[in-house]
Amino acid sequence: MSMVKESVDIDVPVGSVYNQWTQFEEFPRFMEGVEEVRQIDDRHCHWRTKVAGAEREFDTEIVDQLPDERISWRSVSGDVEQKGVVTFQRLDDAHTRVSLAMDFEPQGVAEKAGDALGVLDRRVKGDLKRFKGFIEERGQESRGWRGRIAPTDADAAPSTSTGSGPLGSASPDDLRHS
Template identity: 65%
Template sequence: MSTVKKTVEVDVPVHTAYNQWTQFESFPKFMDGVEEVTQLDDRHNHWTTKIGGVQREFDTEIVDQLPDERITWRTVSGDTKQRGSVRFERVDDTHTRVELVMDVETSGPVEKVGDLIGSIDRRVKGDMERFKKYIEEHGTESGAWRGRIKPGDTSGPAL
């Protein structure tokens, strides 16, 4: 399993950066290879990706979400295995540090070679730079979900 860690500083307040990140269906606008994200409920998303000519579909579950601080997820179905966390740190009233850490298990020869030559690392770096550009150009979030999901809580999010 490979670990990728990327950080960018965005010129928007922490709540704006966090709120935009909760709009999972907007990810194809700034994430390379992400064709579609469908939010199934407060915890679950269905992803369709096409990277290096290989199309994959998988589902993720949010296991921890604390507004303006972090969102942590893992895959729960499909042939893509990953887990990760995005953290939001207030720098000042108008700047936020966004840190993404992902553990990705590659499958198949194309992905394994891509991982060896740094493709995953470069893709994530590019995604974070495109997120920065996306949120700074818009200046405001396209929506928000401010609910709390606690680790180990399977009854649904606490609002």
């Protein structure tokens, strides 16, 4: 598996940033290659992506969601293998750091080559910058969901082996529940 880690500071309070991030169906507005996200229930989303002409559909499950702090997920169906965590760190009353750490398994020669060249890292960095512009332009969230999803014992998995260290408040160790 490969790991991507990126963060961005946003000039909006943490509650509004978190609330907007929970609006998964709006992800295509700022995430490159994401054609559609359909929220099935509180824990599950169906994704349709198109990257370099390749279309994919897969489902994800939220395994840990704590308002204003973090959301971790994992893929549960389709040919996409990934897990990750996004954290929200209050910097002060008007500023938030969003940090994302994601493990993924590149499929096929093109994805493996793109991974080696850092394509996904640049894409995630661009997605976070577009999210920053999206929420800062509005100044507040469109909606929000503040429910708690706690990991279960079945969600616990071994830590990733891609290293450790801080990423804002997200680290690869946070992925053990993803």
